[in-house]
Amino acid sequence: MDYCFGVDIGGTxxxxxxxxxxxxxxKKWEIPTRKGSEPTLLLQDISEAIELCLLEKSMHKDEIAGIGLTAPGPVTDNGLLRGTVNIGWGDVFLGEEAERMIGIRPVFIGNDARVAAFGExxxxxxxxxxxxxxxxxxxxxxxxxxxNGQILAGxxxxxxxxxxxxxNPFETLSCSCGKKGCLEQYASATGMVRVAKSFLDETDKPSSLRKLEKVTAKDLWDEAKNGDELALKITMYVSRLLGMAVANACYIVDPEMVVIGGGVSQAGxxxxxxxxxxxxxxxxxxxxxxxxxxAELRNDAGIYGAAAMVFQK
Known part of the structure; x- marks a missing residue:
């Protein structure tokens, strides 16, 4: 049983x-994400993709050690996925459903970000x-x-x-989660763009960012690296919030290392x-x-982490 599948479910x-x-x-590949009120059609797509891979490799399902599966939502230790806002599901024991539909056991499930961390x-x-x-x-x-070598799920x-x-307890705009003042509102790629627009509106100071038709997070960090004074001020503000958040988290879990990944991490x-x-x-x-x-694995961290869950367990 030296083989397994790692599957990382994203919004698209x-x-x-x-x-x-x-x-x-x-081997690695991608298939489109089918959205709906339940995971049946999506799991059917995954099952067909796995069967095609096994046919290509002249292998059978009983030669597979298991499947690691990530999902964009909270996952409890007993395998309950607590809904997925980006895909449209409610609570579901996704691993059990996947075992039934795909015909390979066991299937281990985890939150996408937590499993990506495990991959790294x-x-x-x-x-x-x-x-x-x-x-x-x-x-x-x-x-x-x-x-201690385990994903902390809670x-x-x-x-x-x-x-x-x-x-920021004084934020007036709501985050996608319904709260206000979340780190994501400032330090995600979309949050950084929002912050940049706010800074640009509050001053008439010249900046290369003003010449761009549509500012992106990449633009912001590129211009900061190039010495643009306002871009540097914005990235320092965002970094201050990130540094504070990491410090607060480290007081609780005190890890050996902090790893920064995601598309914005290409700022290096x-x-x-x-x-x-x-x-x-x-x-x-x-x-x-x-x-x-x-982070070293970039967009493959999820599938590596999913495979690691199988081989570890």
Whole structure:
């Protein structure tokens, strides 16, 4: 039983990987995400994609050790997915449904950000440490904590949701979660654009950002790296909030390493060093030398983490 599948369900596509315990990732591909009020059609698509892969490899289902499955929602330790806002499901025991429809057992399920953190822990930036906190800065802000080699899920599956830590109690606009003042409202790619527009509206100071028809998070960090004064001021503000949030989280879980991933992490060491500097300003002196690293697996972290769940268990 040296083979497994890692499946990472996203809002627009499902990333799939076929893994060997000895060889690692053998094949990866994507299929579209079918949305609806229940996961039946989506699981049918996954089942058909797995069957095609097994046919290509001249293998049978009984040769597969299991399937690791991620979903964009809180997952409890007993496998209950507590709804998916981006896809449209309510509460469902997704692993049990997948076992029934796909015909491969066992199926292990986890939250997408938490499983991505596990992928980085086993195969990526965190493979030399015993614990880590990971933030994914993309359309939203995801988070995951790995302690003593295990994903920290919590009673309701929401442990590690650093993106919805309240960072500004005076915010008047609502986050997608319904709260106000969440880190995600400032430090996600869309949040950074919102912050940038606010700064641009509040001053007439010249900036290369004003020449752009539509400012993106990438533009913001690129212009900051190029020395644009206003762009640098905006990125320092965002980094301060990220540093504060990481410091607050580290007081509770105290991991060895902090890993920054997601699309915004392509800003590289410039981004990492700014967050690390603000973290050091907002944490106890004896915690200031914590390791910071950029994620290494990028968009494949989810499928690697999903496969790791199978091989570990």
């Amino acid at each position: 596509s499902i990333k799939m990987g076929f893994f060997s315990r000895r060889e690692g990732l053998v 822990f086993i195969f990526g930036a965190g493979k030399e440490v015993n614990s880590l906190l990971m933030l994914t800065l993309g359309t939203g802000v995801g988070g995951g904590v790995i302690l 009673k309701t599956g929401t442990a590690g949701e650093i993106g919805h830590m309240t960072i 060491q410039f981004l990492l060093e700014m967050i690390q500097k603000e973290y050091a300003t907002n944490v106890f002196p004896h915690c200031r030398d914590k390791k910071f690293a950029l």
